[in-house]
Amino acid sequence: MTVLGGKKIVLGVSGGIAAYKTAHLVRLFIKAGAQVRVVMTPASKDFVTPLTLSTLSKNPVVSEFYSEENENELWNNHVELALWADIIVIAPATANTLSKMANGNCDNLLIATYLSAKCPVYFAPAMDLDMYKHPSTKDSFLKLKSFGNSIIPAEKGELASGLSGEGRMAEPENIVAFIENDITEKLPLKGKKILITAGPTYEAIDPVRFIGNHSSGKMGFEIAREAANKGATVILITGPTHLSIEHNFIQVVKVQSAQEMYVACNQFFADVDAAIAAAAVADYKPKNVASQKIKKNDVALSIELEKTIDILASLGKNKEKQYLIGFALETENELEHAKQKIIKKNLDLIVLNSLNDKGAGFGFSTNKVTFIDKNFVVEPMDLKSKADVAKDIISKIITHYNA
Missing domain, CATH: 3.40.50.1950 (Flavin prenyltransferase-like)
Incomplete structure (x- = not known):
């Protein structure tokens, strides 16, 4: 397209x-x-x-x-x-x-x-x-x-x-x-390059099984489409999803695990003007991955987990000129937790999702978000289609570069 x-x-x-x-x-x-x-x-x-x-x-x-x-x-x-x-x-x-x-x-x-x-x-x-x-x-x-x-x-x-x-x-x-x-x-993001992450990550247990989540990738894909439609060159790094996208301005990089997404993000980050971390990256992964399928021998199975690398924090640490946007999916103390992420991860803006809001979160065609900038200005938004939320997010980048 x-x-x-x-x-x-x-x-x-x-x-x-x-x-x-x-x-x-x-x-x-x-x-x-x-x-x-x-x-x-x-x-x-x-x-x-x-x-x-x-x-x-x-x-x-x-x-x-x-x-x-x-x-x-x-x-x-x-x-x-x-x-x-x-x-x-x-x-x-x-x-x-x-x-x-x-x-x-x-x-x-x-x-x-x-x-x-x-x-x-x-x-x-x-x-x-x-x-x-x-x-x-x-x-x-x-x-x-x-x-x-x-x-x-x-x-x-x-x-x-x-x-x-x-x-x-x-x-x-x-x-x-x-x-x-x-x-x-004449497009407002002509000449800008934007990195966007989308979808879940799958953390292998063995060659057959994995730890994942319910992210469909819809939000990230809509953001990528809107950024490209506004003239930006987009690098879309996506975990496993059934979604596809075709646009002359979008380069799709497919990954599976959090580690692969981390490597890809840091490969491109230095050259972009903005980054939007919309992916639902697994927080933990199996410490040891079985080389063969685990047999169903015992009544219980114990898997030792270890933390995955924090991709967004790594981007915030390396940030120079980039406008960095993160996502927060919370179920309690939403605003406080989101504000802490802004500080810890050196973000310019965070997009807060609450699973307490009807029509928000995974699996919906809609989303209800609250924008919080690095000065802790809070801007709650109405329930909208994910395409319209994507427009709101991209307009933040346009405003930033036109300020």
């Missing part, structure tokens, strides 16, 4: 020969994880069919305000379309469509949608060489840029007229890359 994952894109198609390329463009947006709705000008249907684009986008394609064939059909609401969109992309943007956009000549559904938009707008010009260089076209470019719209520059090559030069619509791959790069450059 890329920064376009989850984005809602309205693709506006105007009437130029390059409209045939929009079938591939829609596929690339869908592959990137975006939702796509297509608005066509009437003229564009001479170059690519609505059926093609609706099939690829998995959404109905709209072109007119209402259907002349069915007077009982609801009108196509341009305002609803514009407000739905996170991004509007107009490709190809012909000279005619560009002029209408620049001057507010609202005579079709696409222009009405554009004029109602509150989201970022990208346009990819496509026209013949002399049309592209004409003063009126250049004037449209300047006006649209002044409105805050972004131009995806036309490319040089063979044109429909047989001439060769500037005016070709950017290739679909280049349009997607342009938008992704533009979004990434």
